[in-house]
Amino acid sequence: MLLARLVETSRSMAETSKRTAKVALAGELLRQLSPEEIESVAAYLTGATRQGKTGVGYATLRATLGSPASEPSITLLELDATLDKLAATRGTREKQLILRSLMERATEAEQRFLMSLLVGELRQGALEGLMIDALAKATSLPLEDVRRAVMMAGDFAIVARAALTEGTVAKYQVQLFRPVQPMLAQTAEDTGEALADLGQAALEYKLDGARVQVHRSGDEVRVYSRQLNDVTPAVPEIVEAVRAMPGRELILDGEVLSLGPDGRPQPFQVTMRRFGRKLDVDALRGVLPLRPFWFDLLYADGGSVMDETQQARFEALRRIVGEDAVVPNVIARDEGAAEEFLRGSLERGHEGIMAKALDSAYAAGARGRSWLKIKQAHTLDLVILAAEWGNGRRKGWLSNLHLGARDTVKGGFAMLGKTFKGLTDEMLVWQTNEFQKIEIARDAYTVYLQPKIVAEIAFNEIQVSPRYVSGLALRFARVKRYRPDKTADQADTFETVQRMAGVV
Numbered sequence: 001m002l003l004a005r006l007v008e009t010s011r012s013m014a015e016t017s018k019r020t021a022k023v024a025l026a027g028e029l030l031r032q033l034s035p036e037e038i039e040s041v042a043a044y045l046t047g048a049t050r051q052g053k054t055g056v057g058y059a060t061l062r063a064t065l066g067s068p069a070s071e072p073s074i075t076l077l078e079l080d081a082t083l084d085k086l087a088a089t090r091g092t093r094e095k096q097l098i099l100r101s102l103m104e105r106a107t108e109a110e111q112r113f114l115m116s117l118l119v120g121e122l123r124q125g126a127l128e129g130l131m132i133d134a135l136a137k138a139t140s141l142p143l144e145d146v147r148r149a150v151m152m153a154g155d156f157a158i159v160a161r162a163a164l165t166e167g168t169v170a171k172y173q174v175q176l177f178r179p180v181q182p183m184l185a186q187t188a189e190d191t192g193e194a195l196a197d198l199g200q201a202a203l204e205y206k207l208d209g210a211r212v213q214v215h216r217s218g219d220e221v222r223v224y225s226r227q228l229n230d231v232t233p234a235v236p237e238i239v240e241a242v243r244a245m246p247g248r249e250l251i252l253d254g255e256v257l258s259l260g261p262d263g264r265p266q267p268f269q270v271t272m273r274r275f276g277r278k279l280d281v282d283a284l285r286g287v288l289p290l291r292p293f294w295f296d297l298l299y300a301d302g303g304s305v306m307d308e309t310q311q312a313r314f315e316a317l318r319r320i321v322g323e324d325a326v327v328p329n330v331i332a333r334d335e336g337a338a339e340e341f342l343r344g345s346l347e348r349g350h351e352g353i354m355a356k357a358l359d360s361a362y363a364a365g366a367r368g369r370s371w372l373k374i375k376q377a378h379t380l381d382l383v384i385l386a387a388e389w390g391n392g393r394r395k396g397w398l399s400n401l402h403l404g405a406r407d408t409v410k411g412g413f414a415m416l417g418k419t420f421k422g423l424t425d426e427m428l429v430w431q432t433n434e435f436q437k438i439e440i441a442r443d444a445y446t447v448y449l450q451p452k453i454v455a456e457i458a459f460n461e462i463q464v465s466p467r468y469v470s471g472l473a474l475r476f477a478r479v480k481r482y483r484p485d486k487t488a489d490q491a492d493t494f495e496t497v498q499r500m501a502g503v504v
Helices: 003-015 019-031 035-045 058-062 076-088 092-103 108-118 128-139 143-153 156-166 191-198 236-243 268-274 281-287 310-321 335-347 425-438 494-501
Strands: 184-187 201-206 210-217 220-225 249-258 290-300 329-332 352-357 367-375 378-389 398-406 413-419 439-442 446-449 454-459 461-464 472-475 478-482
Touching: 003 019, 003 035, 003 076, 003 108, 019 035, 019 128, 019 156, 035 076, 035 128, 035 156, 058 092, 058 108, 076 092, 092 108, 128 143, 128 156, 143 156, 191 201, 191 335, 191 352, 191 367, 201 310, 201 335, 201 367, 210 236, 210 268, 210 290, 220 236, 236 249, 236 281, 236 290, 249 268, 249 310, 268 281, 268 461, 290 310, 329 335, 335 352, 378 413, 378 425, 378 494, 398 425, 398 454, 398 494, 413 472, 413 494, 425 439, 425 446, 454 472, 461 494, 472 494
Parallel strands: 184 367
Antiparallel strands: 201 329, 201 352, 210 220, 210 249, 249 290, 352 367, 378 398, 378 446, 378 454, 398 413, 439 446, 454 478, 461 472
């Protein structure tokens, strides 16, 4: 199949706001794929690549753009092979050569698609939940069977290939040493909203560490990261702790922290130094010891317990790992008690709390309202450096904002990421009009601005990011309001951001 067919489907999906229409478009494309094309296209439709990160950014991509081809000629298999080569190549110049040979053959629409895909900003409204619906429609398999298979396999693409080529997904059930996608939470503004949704709820400290899923069978223990990567060699103390537990077969869900001498949690990026290390693990273990805190049990001695209630799973977990190893917890119905519990978490240096429905099953890979996170949001006044043209419902409006903090050392502004979250329709209209009045340059996707406009940006945390020259990025950034009362030289500084991140 030609890439042009995928690009046309992606465009059509972006242009419709109707979920049923998106499902139909994606399902029709899936039905037409050859077996060799399924896994890569399944990834593209969710805005990713089969290869994961390819190590290219805007600057590298822009340098490869030339006159577009007049007719489509690139096949999906050629694209996949090129991305394999790109992911295996080191060096900007070598990557540019590979990309240029691809872009020279791409039409204008294909160039736009590839630019968005490779920088992780392809927004066509095809999140994994929608793609599960599309796969069920394309194969006529029961939706619940497909959804559970994706949860168990931890990879939509491989389930898609099995469903489309074998006509069944029965082999994807929970199994030891095959990690499943972690259950995720939505956000509640405060404890009042959480309790209004859930009623009596299980409250737990929300720890800012590394999420892990640990599988055990006898003395064999494997530790998997949030991304389902095997990180066992990097965390020997976690392996030892799980081996010492009663029970021969277990799958545990938890958070790993590095604690300071005062017992308070180290910043997230400090904990993450332990992960991915293959050398000097013992030496680093002495400097940054890790401690696990468990909050869920997925499998115990021969069978899955994922369909049991949260309350039942937690009580079974407590019996297995011991009171000291479970995350601090309480059951509450009263908002006053929940607020007190939240204050306790924050005072001890944690992010906030989780509120969980007592009767909820473990919905692997799902982000539902059965789990709610309540966190103390931070804000910064940042300068808008540029804005990108929107897609779908926001097409024709300047939407995705580039956020910068004043750099008092190097001069200019340190970019901390992008966001379009929090923007109302009125804000989109206003900024589309006003931004073009202070435009200094543009390309096909972005309008670059004089650094004059300040916005108050809420965010949950600051994380290390190799994507930006600043080395930092805001996590879950969203626009609270514009600040016409502030000029750019009154915006927050990069030094402030570094202090908040704990890197100075």
